[in-house]
Amino acid sequence: MHDRRAIDIAREVCGSASATIAIGTCAAFGGIPAAGPNPTGALGVSDAVPGVKNLINLSACPANVENLTALLVHYLTFKRWPALDQYRRPLFAYGKSIHDGCERRAHYDAGQYVEEWGDAGHREGYCLYKMGCKGPVTFQNCPHIKWNGGTNWPIGCGHPCIGCSEPNFWDTMTPFYRHLPGAPGFGAASDLDKIGAMAVAGVGAAFAAHGLIQIAKRVGENRYAPVTPPAKEEGDR
DSSP states (O other): OTTSOHHHHHHHHHHHOSOEEEESHHHHHOTGGGSTTOTTOOOOHHHHSTTOTTEEEEOSSSOOHHHHHHHHHHHHHHSSOOOBOTTSOBHHHHSSBHHHHOTTHHHHHTTOBOOSTTSHHHHHTOBOGGGTOOGGGOBOOHHHHOBTTTTBOTGGGTOOOOOTTSTTHHHHSOSTTSOOSSOTTSOTTOOHHHHHHHHHHHHHHHHHHHHHHHHHHHHHHHHHSOOOOOOOOTTOO
């Protein structure tokens, strides 16, 4: 078989298989080899073998063995393949963005960002969005299952997500250390630096408003509380 083209082998194997699992971003979407200008004409399975039966993509560079195991166990248990997203990836593994499950999400919401490598925010575990993290537009369960037997994951180690599980990530996510032009949840044209300041101001305003509400509540309670006449002292008529 050494004289046969890989594309011919893929067509033969995928054409007769009950299901095809494309493991890794290269197999699923072409990966780095398919990055522009793609001189070799690299393709993912869906483009190389159109119409393949029951194609399931397990993208990421590399694919996580935990997701592969879960996929096979699902089929052995239920005798059917799991629900897939628009890129034919299992929803149980790719149904939510990394941003939604990130351990640094609270810092993002508070407007606390790493400004440069090794600064105080970096050491404190602040959000890596300004350092180029692509978690808001990347879908995978890395924050939950992690890597190397659940030891850690890139963001946990202080490195931003580069979006390796997404189609055309090399072309659309680079430069890897430049943040996205907009901020999720605030509109595509949002200014991240202003959002951070707004978030901090908003938290302060919330605390101030809470204090004012509590004061007003106490004033109201005192205003409408029944008045108890003072007890008569001995000798009073």
